């Protein structure tokens with residue numbers, strides 16, 4: 001197994017918030033969505049990975065390396081989109097900023113940068129300080145992509161971005177993932193992004209990893225099932241998350257097993273509806 005991100009016992013404390021301890025491993029060739037309510041710790045985790053913040057405890061290895069020991073080698077391989085990364089360079093124009101950033105990376109691809117600048121309709125002569133919030137996000141995205149990273153750490157990459165550019169970003173990220181040596185860890189609140197791009201979901205709640213699961217597999221398992229009547233044994237079954245009367249229906253996270261058992265008992269299933277991701281998350285977060 002080729003693990004690109006390995007997190008062990010990672011911990012960060014603020015006055016009113018504690019992230020961790022977290023353990024997490026991400027394999028090359030996968031897209032992991034970091035989901036969770038506002039303030040659950042997603043940005044903090046991404047910032048710890050790229051060393052914008054220092055952890056209080058724990059270890060992070062990226063590409064098998066410790067960022068404190070091999071910072072240049074690790075950062076060469078990472079593209080980061082996150083809040084405020086370039087605020088210190090507000091006075092630069094977009095092109096000026098790209099010149100600066102281009103010097104940081106041996107893999108900088110000027111032709112690709114120019115293609116992306118046109119694709120996202122960015123005025124390269126504009127001062128970064130004068131760019132709108134959405135344009136700043138697009139610039140961060142272009143700068144992150146233009147040095148051909150192996151790992152993208154994306155903090156709400158399409159927040160404030162216009163719909164056409166959002167769709168283009170999703171296309172570019174899909175293309176980025178065509179090579180199975182690439183990996184994305186992405187904090188997002190956009191269901192469309194999760195649906196189109198992500199293989200795994202890592203669910204954060206109050207600074208802890210509540211669950212990590214394969215998106216498609218979980219969506220196959222969770223469903224609302226309408227029944228002719230409710231057998232007694234389902235009332236205390238841990239696979240049944242909710243029961244409603246008239247009409248009789250249950251919510252389960254083990255659809256196939258439950259369906260099989262109901263058939264054996266000759267209980268009629270009148271309708272089955274798979275749950276949306278946000279509904280599944282709500283059940284998991286309430287548990």
Ligand SMILES: Nc1ncnc2c1ncn2[C@@H]1O[C@H](COP(=O)(O)OP(=O)(O)OP(=O)(O)O)[C@@H](O)[C@H]1O
Pocket residue numbers: 014015016017036037038039040041042043044045187
């Ligand atoms: N520099 C800081 N000092 C003190 N507390 C902080 C600091 N940065 C973040 N926090 C707190 O840490 C918690 C997690 O914040 P974080 O930005 O990581 O959440 P998030 O999951 O990314 O939220 P959102 O979805 O709203 O972007 C919040 O309660 C926040 O107030």
